[in-house]
Amino acid sequence: MTQKYEPVIGLEIHARLKSKTKMFCACSNNTWKSEPNEHTCPICMGFPGSLPTINKEAVYLGRKMGAALGCEIKKFSKFDRKSYFYPDLPLGFQTSQFDEPVCEHGNLQVIVSGEKKSFRINRLHLENDAGKSTHSAHNSLLDWNRAGSPLAEMVTEADFRSPTDVSAFLKEVQRILRLLDISDADMDKGMMRCDVNVSIRPFGQEKFGTKVEMKNMNSFRNIEKALEFEIDRQTKLCNAGKKDEIVQETRGFNPDTGKTFSQRSKEEAMDYRYFPEPDLPPLIITQEEIDALQKEIPELPSSKILRYLDAGIGIAEADALVNDKYVNAVFEFVSEKTEDMKITSNWVLGALSKYLNDNLEYSLVNFNPENLVILIQLIQNNKISNKIANQIFDEMISENKNPEEIVEAKGLAQESDTGAIEIICKEVLEEKSDLVEAYKSGKDKLFGAFVGQVMKKSKGKANPQVVNELLKKLLS
Ligand SMILES: [Zn+2]
Known part of the structure; x- marks a missing residue:
């Protein structure tokens, strides 16, 4: 059956920025091998009366990420409080950016199976991470080392039409983050996390179908497998006339079964009661500073791949060379x-x-x-x-x-001296006179054996080209 539907996929990617300290306090941001709650202070634990300060390095890294993704860097931007309650969010709100993000309207070129494609980025904003909670049967443990770590969140347009598009894009983003020292971008360590939303629609239709979201995916492979399953599930429902059974919801992915499952349905859109963060000044940047930042962006991996392909290198090799x-x-x-x-x-x-x-x-x-x-x-x-x-x-x-x-x-230099090589060739032909007879009577394949013998006798030092020429001359 010809395919009637096309997938429409959008991404939200969180990258943990590689600044020395956290987003709004002086605690170390390098908490990977630390004891729980080793890197905490009244600010990132949300003690009453504590006041945040903006980490310049994190802002710089976020804007640099935006510049590399072809975004417009906004001259004015500000932080907002996003209110919600969760035990690993000690302040009761996340400091994020609502209507004035640091960067907007990007476009990233990606090489998908040897072909050039580009994908739009809607926005990129800065925020702080929450802590980590570990739940067991009888209690919940909280580790606030990660609380307050700087994150850049980028939201793409729904420009992806296949799981392969998505993996190629994520790989390019990961390479850029590492190339520019913006983030370590290790998905298995949560340094790069990805939410994926996917719907399908009949080819030629502009209106989007009902989308399903999958959150906090932690490997390229799982994202690809989850998308494949989800596209197949939605296509089967549509083909069976059960389009209404696709509901707007968050689905999880089980890597063991390769299947997605319903986690929670989207009730009313959550009201985060965003309002401007009163304790932080807005972020201002001049045109000169923007120009200087843009000049810092080197040639990106996708452009290198194209250059390597032009030089005759295969796609797999070109890809490996920029990894x-x-x-x-x-x-x-x-x-x-x-x-x-x-x-x-x-x-x-x-x-x-x-x-x-x-x-x-x-x-x-x-x-x-x-x-x-x-x-x-x-x-x-x-x-x-x-x-x-x-x-x-x-x-x-x-x-x-x-x-x-x-x-x-x-003494490994190659012997290109014709005289010296000729002596060895003659020796070999004398020793193998029976093979020479056979060669002359039409067994052309024996030529290789003579070359091998000469190379062996010269301990691999004879110039093979010279050996070939001399043997041809001596045997004719
Ligand atoms: Zn702190």
């Missing part, structure tokens, strides 16, 4: 000097990535990429073979050695 900030920095540095993205990509994703996987304690921050440049240039100039390069790679990286020195010390 890690340091791996990408090494690749950019080395490929610029070797002027060959393909060879550089092979080394970065091959030997270098293997080394990093095998030596998890090794950090690329300590790696001198100039050595990889020299190694590749040695190959490009026929000074060493690929095989020798692979042999010395680990020594080069683990001891931070110049590969040229290793080659020299070990």
